Amino acid sequence: MADDLQYLPIADAIKARLKNVDKYFKKTSQSDVYFICLVLDANYKLTYIEGWWDYGDVADGRARLEAFDEYYTPPSRTPTTNEQSAPPTRAASVRKHYGDNWMREAIRTRKTSDHLTHNPRQELNMYLSSPLEETDDIVAWWG
Numbered sequence: 001m002a003d004d005l006q007y008l009p010i011a012d013a014i015k016a017r018l019k020n021v022d023k024y025f026k027k028t029s030q031s032d033v034y035f036i037c038l039v040l041d042a043n044y045k046l047t048y049i050e051g052w053w054d055y056g057d058v059a060d061g062r063a064r065l066e067a068f069d070e071y072y073t074p075p076s077r078t079p080t081t082n083e084q085s086a087p088p089t090r091a092a093s094v095r096k097h098y099g100d101n102w103m104r105e106a107i108r109t110r111k112t113s114d115h116l117t118h119n120p121r122q123e124l125n126m127y128l129s130s131p132l133e134e135t136d137d138i139v140a141w142w143g
Contacts, residue, residue: 035061042133042141
């Protein structure tokens with residue numbers, strides 16, 4: 001735009017403003033939060049970043065995801081106060097059949113095992129390698 005003849009009288013001002021915009025854009029792109037927000041948006045994931053950023057900036061951003069390992073804690077499945085005090089539903093009391101206790105114990109054992117072997121980095125990699133999903137409300141998408 002600054003090289004277009006019709007803008008020649010203000011070309012220096014345009015170049016100065018573009019330099020200023022670039023300065024602040026670089027500050028934004030160097031932020032952990034900016035990179036992580038883009039990656040956690042199911043509309044973009046790494047597609048925009050890998051398509052438009054320099055290879056070095058992409059590598060730096062991926063390194064920023066290491067913070068994910070420090071802060072991520074898998075959701076615990078301890079019952080909330082409401083769940084503990086809630087009376088059992090009719091459906092729960094009706095389902096007393098032969099083998100229920102044995103099956104429930106097998107499920108509890110599996111859940112405990114899954115919790116102990118859960119790898120948040122693997123979960124993140126699976127998310128990043130899955131197809132993009134179009135959504136208007138990313139907060140609702142994450143649930």
